[in-house]
Amino acid sequence: MRTIYLTMSVGVSLFAMSACSPATDANTIAVSNASTKFDLSKEIETSPGEWLTTGLNYAETRHSGLTQINTETVKDLSLAWHYDLDTNRGQEATPLYNDGILYTTSAWSKVQALDAKTGKLLWQYDPEVPGEWAVKGCCDVVNRGVAYWDGKIYLGAFDGRLIAIDAYTGKKVWEKDTIVDREKSYTITGAPRIIKGKVIIGNGGGEFGVRGYVTAYDAETGDQDWRFYTVPGDPSKPVENEIHKSTKETWTGEYWKVGGGGTVWDSMAYDADLNLLYIGVGNGSPWNPAARSPEGGDNLFLSSIVALNPDTGKYVWHFQTTPGDQWDFTATQHMILADLEIDGAERKVLMQAPKNGFFYVLDRVTGEFISGEKFARVNWATGLDPVTGRPDIVPEAFYHKTGKPFLGEPGPMGAHSWHPMSYNDETGLVYFSAQDLNFPYIADSTIEEGTFELKDKTVNLGVDLAAIGLPDDQETRTSIRKSLKGRLVAWDPKTQKEAWRVDHGGPWNGGTLSTSGNLVFQGNRNQEFAAYHAKTGDKVWSTDVQTGVVAAPMTFEMDGEQYVALVAGWGGVLPLLLGELAHTDEGKVPNRSRVLMYKLNGGTELPLAENFAPVIDPPRQFATAEDIDSGRVIYARYCSGCHGDTAVAGGPIPDIRATYALHDADDWNEIILEGALEERGMVSFKDALSEEEVQNIRAYVIDRAEKSTSK
Ligand code: CA
Numbered sequence: 001m002r003t004i005y006l007t008m009s010v011g012v013s014l015f016a017m018s019a020c021s022p023a024t025d026a027n028t029i030a031v032s033n034a035s036t037k038f039d040l041s042k043e044i045e046t047s048p049g050e051w052l053t054t055g056l057n058y059a060e061t062r063h064s065g066l067t068q069i070n071t072e073t074v075k076d077l078s079l080a081w082h083y084d085l086d087t088n089r090g091q092e093a094t095p096l097y098n099d100g101i102l103y104t105t106s107a108w109s110k111v112q113a114l115d116a117k118t119g120k121l122l123w124q125y126d127p128e129v130p131g132e133w134a135v136k137g138c139c140d141v142v143n144r145g146v147a148y149w150d151g152k153i154y155l156g157a158f159d160g161r162l163i164a165i166d167a168y169t170g171k172k173v174w175e176k177d178t179i180v181d182r183e184k185s186y187t188i189t190g191a192p193r194i195i196k197g198k199v200i201i202g203n204g205g206g207e208f209g210v211r212g213y214v215t216a217y218d219a220e221t222g223d224q225d226w227r228f229y230t231v232p233g234d235p236s237k238p239v240e241n242e243i244h245k246s247t248k249e250t251w252t253g254e255y256w257k258v259g260g261g262g263t264v265w266d267s268m269a270y271d272a273d274l275n276l277l278y279i280g281v282g283n284g285s286p287w288n289p290a291a292r293s294p295e296g297g298d299n300l301f302l303s304s305i306v307a308l309n310p311d312t313g314k315y316v317w318h319f320q321t322t323p324g325d326q327w328d329f330t331a332t333q334h335m336i337l338a339d340l341e342i343d344g345a346e347r348k349v350l351m352q353a354p355k356n357g358f359f360y361v362l363d364r365v366t367g368e369f370i371s372g373e374k375f376a377r378v379n380w381a382t383g384l385d386p387v388t389g390r391p392d393i394v395p396e397a398f399y400h401k402t403g404k405p406f407l408g409e410p411g412p413m414g415a416h417s418w419h420p421m422s423y424n425d426e427t428g429l430v431y432f433s434a435q436d437l438n439f440p441y442i443a444d445s446t447i448e449e450g451t452f453e454l455k456d457k458t459v460n461l462g463v464d465l466a467a468i469g470l471p472d473d474q475e476t477r478t479s480i481r482k483s484l485k486g487r488l489v490a491w492d493p494k495t496q497k498e499a500w501r502v503d504h505g506g507p508w509n510g511g512t513l514s515t516s517g518n519l520v521f522q523g524n525r526n527q528e529f530a531a532y533h534a535k536t537g538d539k540v541w542s543t544d545v546q547t548g549v550v551a552a553p554m555t556f557e558m559d560g561e562q563y564v565a566l567v568a569g570w571g572g573v574l575p576l577l578l579g580e581l582a583h584t585d586e587g588k589v590p591n592r593s594r595v596l597m598y599k600l601n602g603g604t605e606l607p608l609a610e611n612f613a614p615v616i617d618p619p620r621q622f623a624t625a626e627d628i629d630s631g632r633v634i635y636a637r638y639c640s641g642c643h644g645d646t647a648v649a650g651g652p653i654p655d656i657r658a659t660y661a662l663h664d665a666d667d668w669n670e671i672i673l674e675g676a677l678e679e680r681g682m683v684s685f686k687d688a689l690s691e692e693e694v695q696n697i698r699a700y701v702i703d704r705a706e707k708s709t710s711k
Contacts, residue, residue: 038150040194041272049557051097054145054191055420056554058270059337062422063514064555068562070517073600074531074541080563080602081119083112085593089652090550090571093145094191094420094511095595096153097556097565103167104567104595105143109157109188112595113170116558116565119597123170127157134158134681135457136185138207138641139573140651141681144266144418144551145191147199149219156188156201162217164199174222178203184210184259190266195277195310198225202264206282206330207459212262214279216313226313230262230281230301231255243315252295258454260292261285262302266332266418269350270310274365277310278350280332284325287412288462290400290447298323303331305352307367317367322356323390326400327380327441328412329356334511336423336430337364340494342371351493353421353432355414358384358391361493373496375489376415377436380408399441405467411439413507413574420511420552422520427534428492429499431520435486435507442467457688458638466636470581470646472707481506481581488512488522490537500537506584508574511552513564521564523549525582525589529566529596545596546609548575548589561599569593575651579644582651591652614649614658616705623699631700634693638685647704657705668698 043050044057048065056062069077085091089107096103102116111125134141137158147154152173153165160179165172178201179186185208192201198216206212212230217223232244234256239245251260267280281304286292293299303322308315322329333354340349340361350364357378361370369389381391399406413435421432442464446452454460470477486507490499510523514534523529529549530542548570555564570591575582583589592609623631635647642653649655661667670676672694675684685694 040149050099051095051554051556052148053096053193054094054147055269055334058272060269060334061336061338061425062420062512062552063424063516065516066555066557066562067515067517068557069515069519069555069564069600071519071533071540074517074519076600077531077541077564077598078602079543079604079606080597080599081604082597082606083114083119083121083595085112085569085595086110088569088591088593090140090142090575090591091567091569091593092142092189092418092551092572093567094552094554095565095567096146096148097554098148098167100558101167102565102595103146103148103153105145105155106567106593107141107143107569107571109141109143109155111146111153111155111165111170113167114595116556116563116597119595125155125165125170125172127155127161127163129158131679131681132675132683133187135683136208137187137189137204138459139189140571140576142189142572144189147192147194149194149197149199152219154192154194154199154219156190156192158187158189160186160188160203162188162192162199162201162222164219164222176217176222176224178215180213184208186210193268193270194219195270198310200268200277200310202279204263204265206261206263206265206285207461209259209285209454209460210261210263211256211259212264212282214264216310228308228313228315230264230306231260231299241313241315247300250298250300252293252297255293258292258460259285260299260302264332267334269335269337271337271348271364274348275309275311276307276316276364278335278364279306279308280330280335280352281306282330282332283328286460286462287326287328288400288443288447289324289326290443291452291462293324296324299325303329303354303356305331305335305350305362305367307364319360319362319367319369319389321354321358321360326398327356327408330354330414333414333416333418334421336421338423338425338493342494349493351423351430353416353430353434353491355410355412355417356380356391357410357415359491359493359496360389361496371496375491375498376434377409378415400443403443405440405442407438407440409436409438411437413437413439419509419550422512422514424514424534426516428494429490429534430493431488431490431512431514431522433486433509433511433522434489435484437484437507440468455688457683457685459641465640466633468636472646477580481583484581486525488520488532488537490520502532502537502539508548508550508572508582510549513553513555515555521553523551523553523566523568525549525570526584527589529553529568544606546590546606547592547594564598566596567594568596569652571652576642576644576653577640579640579646579650580648581645588650588655614655616655616657616708618657618702618705619663621699621702621706623696627696628699628703630693631696631698634689635697635700638689639697647701648708656701657708662698662702662705665695665698669694672697
């Protein structure tokens with residue numbers, strides 16, 4: 001950080017001696033005076049040992065040039081320190097490193113500034129997201145990290161606030177509400193990006209009936225600069241973005257009444273030479289187009305990569321991966337910019353491996369399709385048109401037209417989800433977490449019956465979740481679980497072929513980090529953090545981290561030593577939704593949420609792990625078979641998204657088959673109707689469910705507890 005290096009060094013060392021000293025305030029002033037000169041892209045280029053934006057650089061390569069830890073020395077890599085986070089929900093953040101301080105986030109959008117050498121907490125910022133906001137998210141109260149710019153840390157909080165925090169004191173500088181309608185289920189889980197002094201942030205909510213957009217704010221003042229909606233709005237109102245005068249032709253019916261979707265909940269990239277900001281756009285909302293755009297249409301810009309001018313927010317080009325998406329095939333997955341020689345010509349490309357299972361290479365100047373191939377098991381499309389990249393979709397996949405269930409592969413978990421990739425331009429390979437798992441898409445019959453409407457406190461998919469509970473018998477469940485696959489893949493984007501793979505036995509493994517030490521680092525569902533040879537995939541190092549890992553590691557250099565940091569903590573949507581299917585052969589994957597810091601001869605170890613297995617001891621059944629079945633349907637609609645398919649917890653959320661409240665109707669009502677556990681994210685369902693329905697859910701969970709032999 002050349003521009004502000006001197007003032008910051010003084011500030012940091014004084015801060016270490018005395019928190020909140022006047023010297024810290026003086027430092028803050030000096031930093032803000034330097035703001036006119038600050039240029040993050042230059043800082044990134046000139047600070048090779050630092051990690052200043054979530055993807056390491058604007059091309060989002062997550063490939064570090066550091067070499068001290070390499071295929072020879074990695075055998076001496078060990079834990080330097082660990083820091084216990086104060087939540088045990090899913091951890092998805094990539095930390096930043098700047099000048100002696102590691103900045104990360106944990107679940108519930110809390111920010112931690114840690115002394116990178118010792119792991120000592122310098123400050124924690126808790127935005128105090130209301131517990132009841134948890135139900136507005138599809139995929140756990142996760143956060144994928146912060147942005148840094150000119151002495152400030154930028155946080156997108158789960159309840160939609162964008163918050164600027166002083167990087168040295170942890171004090172809030174400003175706060176803006178990014179949500180256009182707080183009655184709707186908007187959230188933020190992604191890391192903001194900073195382009196030329198503007199903070200860019202999108203939202204989540206594509207499962208709930210919202211309209212997606214991305215907004216730019218002045219990093220100094222928080223004033224809103226521009227907003228780009230990804231889908232057209234109400235045609236009776238003025239058009240916010242010129243381009244939607246034409247995109248609305250790709251929609252039919254009264255799409256604006258159900259939001260349409262297209263949320264920009266994670267990935268962005270930036271090319272400073274072209275002055276283009278790339279945003280990854282999410283799925284259609286509701287999923288089922290019969291409830292969204294009933295006469296068909298491509299529904300731009302759902303499931304698209306869109307290039308914008310970052311100065312104005314004006315549309316430049318788009319490429320749609322999945323026209324008329326109805327499978328939750330977001331194009332929000334990580335995008336990497338690279339220069340590749342293809343057919344003898346140097347091409348400026350953008351690479352993405354979105355949920356739909358095809359690896360795309362696009363020309364990032366024009367958006368032109370260069371190539372795309374399947375990287376996992378795919379049955380919804382036979383292939384892509386070699387010129388346009390448009391998928392050739394099989395008729396059975398259109399479950400809204402056939403009236404039949406479609407066992408889609410991949411499903412909404414994706415053949416690859418948000419888990420960051422990395423690209424090593426020396427090996428020419430992209431490293432990422434790929435998976436094979438299917439999902440039965442069954443149209444919600446209320447659409448055809450004309451009674452479909454958006455519901456509060458639950459997802460609005462137009463797909464019947466109640467119809468897809470798994471069978472009770474353990475043998476079938478185990479065989480389904482074993483059919484789900486996941487692996488680390490090294491992909492050659494020029495040939496569109498897999499170079500090597502490492503099988504992890506199941507889906508939902510961590511993001512990756514690549515280094516010039518010829519290494520790829522990745523954590524996995526098997527409670528392991530490992531390093532692989534970048535060219536062969538041979539495992540050259542691994543360590544037990546006592547929890548499943550979903551986040552990506554990062555690396556930096558401090559005082560001549562290379563460090564590797566990882567935020568560990570099993571969670572996110574797959575364990576929440578799939579329940580028992582997310583288990584390993586050893587049972588439920590534990591969540592022990594920590595920041596783990598490694599270096600050569602780190603010299604410390606994790607404490608011995610305690611056992612977390614739930615004790616399942618249900619009371620006697622009190623209800624009729626009919627009531628239990630009614631409870632099953634309500635459970636699937638309102639509860640399974642967090643507490644797991646058929647009431648078997650897969651993630652960090654408590655296994656409700658083991659809850660004390662199962663034994664007492666009043667205790668149960670206290671929680672579900674009166675909101676007794678609201679602070680922890682378990683909201684009251686009083687306005688959505690009756691007491692009878694709530695007791696039928698209890699009967700169903702007792703039934704499940706009685707029948708389970710699960711660990
Ligand atoms: Ca989605």
